[in-house]
Each structure stands twice: as C-alpha cells, then as structure tokens.
Amino acid sequence: MTGLATRTPKERIDAGAGSARNIERRAPRWALALILPITFLGLWELGAVTGVVSSRLIPPPSTIGATLFDLAASGDLLGHSLSTTWRVLGGFVLGASVATVLGAATGVSERFESIFDPTLQALRNIPSIAWTPLFILWFGIFETSKVLMIGLGVFFPVYLTFSGAIASVDRGLVEVGRVYGFRTTTLIKRILLPASLPTYLIGLRNGLGLGWMFVVAAEFLGASQGLGYLLVDGQQTGRPALIIASIVMFALLGKITDRLLATAGARFTRWQDGFSRETAM
C-alpha cells in the first residue's frame, strides 16, 4: 500500500494537481465560470416574462440583446465604440508615455526623485476628475480636454508602479553591470528596464483600466459620440436597455484591450519564475 504518509510532499502535491486536472477534463474551467452568470440571466429573463421584475425599469436580457443588435445593425454601435476606444487609446498613450519617462527618471536617479516625486505625490491626492471643469475651460469641450483627462488618469498608476519597480531592482544585478563598467544609460537599457518589465506591465494594465473609467467621466461632460454619451442619452430618454447595453459594451471593450495588452506583454515576461507564470489573467 502506498499510503499518503509514505509519499514525499512533492508526490502529494503532484497527486493533488492530478485530481485538479481530472476535474478540468470533465468540465473546462470556462464552463464552470459560466454557470453563475447564465443562471442569473435566466432568472432575470424569467422574472421579466412572469412580471415579477418590472421590465420597464429592468429590461430583460433579451431586450438588451435586441437593443445591442439594432445599434449594431444601424452602424451606430461601431461609431460610438470607436470614438470611445480612440479617446481611451489616445489618453493611454499620452499618459503612459509621460509616466514612463518620469518613472524611469525618478526610479534611477535619487536627485531626480527628490525634485519630482514630492510634487507628483501631492498632485496625486487631487481626485483627477476634479480637474475636469478646469480642463474644459482651458482646452474646450471637444477631444483635447477628454484625452488629457484620460491621460491624467492613466499617468499616476503607471508612474508609481514603474518608478517603484525600477528602484527595487535587485542591487546585485545592477552591480554586475557596474563590474562591466556600464554607464547609466546602458544600465537602464540592459538591466533596469528588463528587470522591471513585469511590474511595469501591471502598471500599464492598471492605467488602461483607469483610462476606461475616466472616459466615462469625460463623455458625461458633453459628448455627441461615444458609449458615455449613450449612457447619458439612455438616461435622458428613459431607455434603461440602452444604458445597460452601453455598460455591456464598456465591459467588453475593457476586457478585450486589457487582454491584448497582457498578451503582448506576456511575450516579454516569459522568463519569470513566479508562483504562476500565467501573466495574462
């Protein structure tokens, strides 16, 4: 008998992993993940059909689906989605670029950090949305102020994560570079940046998430295009199905862009020896 007690801890872990794999073979993980939402949607639909739930305020999934379909068929959905996505991407590229430069500088140079970091930390405490009225006064109500708003939201998580990641790169690795007489620019390029890449990627994904948050705020404040505009429109014209359809689109686009970013980044962080190598979660 090979009882559990006679196995090494390693074997026991392997045995555990084996039974987990068995479950996966019977029902893949994504199928398990779908149980809860599908049950929920089913009950929701049922409630609307039987009249338990007021379908005027809480439209059933079928109505929302129909709304999405109509929007898509008329081409409006694509237009709104594209203008929102472009704003997010514009703001993301802007905010992330500035954050990367400043984060690298403050992470590498203590003097640079003393100059910039206190001010940036102070500014960070202002809720970025509080800037909106000022931005609208300065840059008008059109694209510029929106993209800048989003950029500001993206900036801080990227800056903080990247600066911190660089500053905490293993001193031993940096010393290897010093042994080879690397200058600061070479140290940054060949040791500091690659070593902080995994954390930087997390910062970028956080930043992108905030970008999607800020685009809603930006589009609330005067837009004639975009998913945020659809939200406002749905509220003003009393169409909850339109509101929920926009929310679904936000979730979808947010997930897709995050996934793309994670997949692109995973190529560069495959060397990691972490608890879970699956970076793209």
Added chain:
Amino acid sequence: MAGRIQQGDGDVIELRRVSKQFDNGLLAISDVDLSVGASEIVAVIGPSGCGKSTIVRLIAGLDRPSTGSVQVAGHRVSGPDRAVGIVFQQPRLMPWLSVEKNVSFGLDRDAGSDGVVAEAIERVGLTDFAEALPRELSGGMAQRTAIARALVTMPPVLLLDEPFSALDAFTRIDLQQHLLDVWGWYRPTMLLVTHDIDEALILADRVIVLSGQPGAIHSEIVVDLGRPRARTDRAFHSFQDRAMSELSQSSQVVTSGSQAHGSRRPPGSGR
C-alpha cells in the same frame, strides 16, 4: 600541476595598509597588507563579518578604500576594470536572458564573440544548456554560468566571493574541481574568499586567515601540497588542523571585538 608558479612576474594584486570605514562608521577592515602573485591562488578565510567581502569589493573597484592603496597589475584601482573578473556568492544572472546571453552579457555586442562565449560555456560544462533560462537551472549550474560569465573575457585576475557557499556539499566539491580546471586553462591570478577551510586548502597556494572585527590579517598558511589534493590525505589533515587552530585563535579576537561592536555587519557583506 605545480603549486606556485610564475612568481617572478611581480605581484598582480597588492593591498598596502588598507582600511575601509563605511559611512555608518563601521570599520570593516583595518591596516590590511596583502599581495597575490601572478597565477597564484590565494584564499582568504575568517569568521563572518571580518571584512572578507570588503577586500574583494575593494580589489574589484566596487568600493574605495578609506586609507591605503589597492593596486592591480601595478595600477591603482579607481573603479571596475575588465581585467578583473568577479564571481559573487549568488549567481546574479539576468533572469530574462539565456545562459548564453548571460555569459556574453558584458561583452561588446557584434564583436564576433560567439566562439569565446561557446568556449567559456564549454569550460564549465553547460554546452547543452546554452539556451536555458536561469529559472531552469539548478543552483550549481547557475553558479557555473556565473563563472563562465566572469571567464569569458579571460581576465588576468579572478575574484571569487564565497562562490560556493550557497551550494550543497556535492555540488561544491564538483565546482571546486571545475574551478581548478579553469585555472589550468589560462592560469589567472585568483583570490578566493571563503569560510570553508577545506575549500581553501583544496584550492589555494596560500591561505590568509583574517581576524575581526575590524578585519585584519591574523596569519598566513602556505599550502605546499601537490595537486590534485585529496581530502583523505594525512598531510591534508595536518593542514586542516593548523588552519582550524589559526581560525579559532583569530575568532577569539572576534569574540572580544564583537562585544564592543555589536552584531553589525558592513553593508554588502551578506551577499
């Protein structure tokens, strides 16, 4: 392999009355005189916190002495130099680079260095793992990669800062042999810091015993044994006894010293 050779070339490493005090006031080493001749293998042993690593860091140009002079090949050390290779206690490999890329890490790119890199990797027996990432290596293989990285430029001086102390006994003995093979390849001048008496006696022509703290030279043992050396040899045992008694004498100095200084260690000495 003869014990000491090419002594006529003059001293390659030379420390004269070197002291090092760190910014926090800790005196790591005091008045150290040390010279290592061309192709000589010298081991420095001593209790932990006696400034062994500090000596290596001064020679490597990673730290500056507070007083005294540190010279390599007749030139005062003013910073890291390609003529001095170093192997740390931890392999310190770049985790995102393959073994091959790690070994060639310090070389100028496009210098047509493929052959040199391949040879260094072969010298440490990792040819089959050239494409492997550090996380796929065992501790011993990782440290062999670090040795290959230090060797790839064939530096005339090779410094080893407790290179095998994080490894298990079998791997350690294996790597000590590897190191002797490497020495036979181009006969670099080697300074090895260790707290393992056997390791020092197996590898070195001379063993310097440090006392601490602050680190100062307690005594010197000339290991005039032929090679290869066997741990089971009677002559080897007598050297072990001698080194052991020197070391315990030197640590008695430490015990009284460490009461005054507490358990503080110089920064960087731990790794």
